[in-house]
Amino acid sequence: MTIRLAVIDNDTGFLTVLAKRAEAAGWELRQSGGSIPPRDLVAMKLNALLVDPAVLAEDGWDYLNRVCETLPDLGLVVCTGRSTVAQRVRGLRLGVDDWITKPCHPEEAMARVEAVSRRRRRGRSEPDSGPVVAGELEIRPDQFQAFVSGASLDLTRREFELLQLVAEARGQVLERETIYQRVWGYAMAHGDRSVDVFIRKLRQKLEKRSPDWSYIHTHFGVGYRFDPEPVAGVDVGAPLREPVLPPGPEPVVEPAASQVVHSSFTAE
Amino acid sequence: MTIRLAVIDNDTGFLTVLAKRAEAAGWELRQSGGSIPPRDLVAMKLNALLVDPAVLAEDGWDYLNRVCETLPDLGLVVCTGRSTVAQRVRGLRLGVDDWITKPCHPEEAMARVEAVSRRRRRGRSEPDSGPVVAGELEIRPDQFQAFVSGASLDLTRREFELLQLVAEARGQVLERETIYQRVWGYAMAHGDRSVDVFIRKLRQKLEKRSPDWSYIHTHFGVGYRFDPEPVAGVDVGAPLREPVLPPGPEPVVEPAASQVVHSSFTAE
DNA sequence: CGGGCTGTGAAAATCCTGTAAACGCAGGCG
DNA sequence: CGCCTGCGTTTACAGGATTTTCACAGCCCG
DSSP states (O other), X not given: OOOEEEEEOOOHHHHHHHXXXXXXXXXXXXXXXXXXXXXXXXXXXXXXXXXXXXXXXXXXXXXXXXXXXXXXXXXXXEEESSOOHHHHHHHHHHTOSEEEESSOOHHHHHHHHHHHHHHHHHHOSOXXXXXXXXXXXXXXXXXXXXXXXXXXXXXXXXXXXXXXXXHHTTTOEXXXXXXXXXXXXXXXXXXXXXXXXXXXXXXXXXXXXXXXXXXXXXXXXXXXXXXXXXXXXXXXXXXXXXOSSOSOSOOOOOOOTTOOOOOTTOOO | OOOEEEEEOOOHHHHHHHHHHHHHHTOEEEEESSOOOHHHHHHHTOSEEEEOGGGOSSOHXXXXXXXXXXXXXXXEEEEESSOOHHHHHHHHHHTOSEEEESSOOHHHHHHHHHHHHHHHHTTOOOSOOOXXXXXXXXXXXXXXXXXXXXXXXXXXXXXHHHHHHHHHTTTSEEEHHHHHHHHHSSOOOTTOOHHHHHHHHHHHHHHHHXXXXXXXXXXXXXXXXXXXXEOTTOOSSOOOSOOSOOSSSOOOOOTTOOOOOOOOOOOO
């Protein structure tokens, strides 16, 4: 759960430590020495804003007020030097979510930003990302299902989660251990073939609905990569000659064409 | 905007002032000298809980943890005497929304409780949505009841709430945990089958009044989806023809049709 | 060529859901 | 006050669906 935070402050010591810790935690941090117009805050798509009103040129109350009105869903934490109870109460009533005073441990500041973001997020009913489209495929998190031109792939829950995971990392090779860890939620036992089995099921269902596309590629000795690409040979016109398959009602041969293997570290 | 708050503390001086101010603000305040079991907290339908872990007999962390898990929507504010940064960080990470230290002005405590409640409340959908019509069904929030061509389904309160919830999310798959959380108001215990049981009751009553429609669909391993659709085979006009699928291979499947497992047994 | 590594199919184990019935509780009523 | 009734909760079980496991075959790369 990554947090996008902007900090408006000029306490370099505090900022330095905060930046370091934020990076370690995987947060996306944006710093500013002066007030950021609410318009720009919107564009930054933040989870939270940490601000010391002392550095604001204009009237701090006014600024806080405008931020609260413009971005009701933004987590807002104020971090001041000295402050009175009356000031804090005023701020909190105004719409500030938390008010901390310096000297303040960066770790606590982060924990409070986290708490505020968590709380804000909980109200939101849509933690998932919107539908993803890849090739002919449409992945809909709200349905726990994937579709090709409206037809469901009939994925089970695990299959869907696996597909969603690899699709989100489109183009990137994911190791089995990583996949297992993220889909199953715990470490993969040595020799477990579950990932392979589910990849196979996925490929089957994908090919059934979208035969002309290849989605999941094997990287020998590494893992799998999701990357939709039209299958070679079947495309816009220009059929050279008889395709490989011999005539016959039921070609038993499963060409296993899905196995496009790339050298481990060769980029196409 | 009235707030329902419970306070677990025994600092009489603090409590007295707090009670007076809370009353003046029109809050509903409930006091306790010791820990309140999460079960009872549920029944109180609180907006927020203010607690001093010092008065907890058992392990404070354990209690806070259980409260957070059981009531994810409850605003939780801790108010301690002395505390370390590490303790505060631990609490906030655990799920506590705000952590203040005594001596603490009651007004600030209230302001923080307010801020926490405000955050919690945000994002909640409008409490009163207009009547919903779906298929032959008409859901009337003002009556806490649903009707089919004027005839009541005789839903109980829970049944109605469940129906309203899934109907508002029409077309979207809702997980059991989500449903439980939103209808019952607290976290679903592992292995609880209440949602299934109520879904069954709903389906029974729906089918009784509207036999030719199918409303609630099961998504195996995930949850349920509300989507009214005429039941296959029986509808307007004369179904002289075979309702069975045509001989052609795999006609384009209905868009919304994803592994529907709705039992076809008509118990009666 | 051989030692991994991966694809495949099916059996075995596990999990999930529908269903019914028992249970407990609170309010209404005689 | 005790009984009855409606409602919500819990439990048990059976039938399926899904997941895991296994053995084997084929493939890749050194």
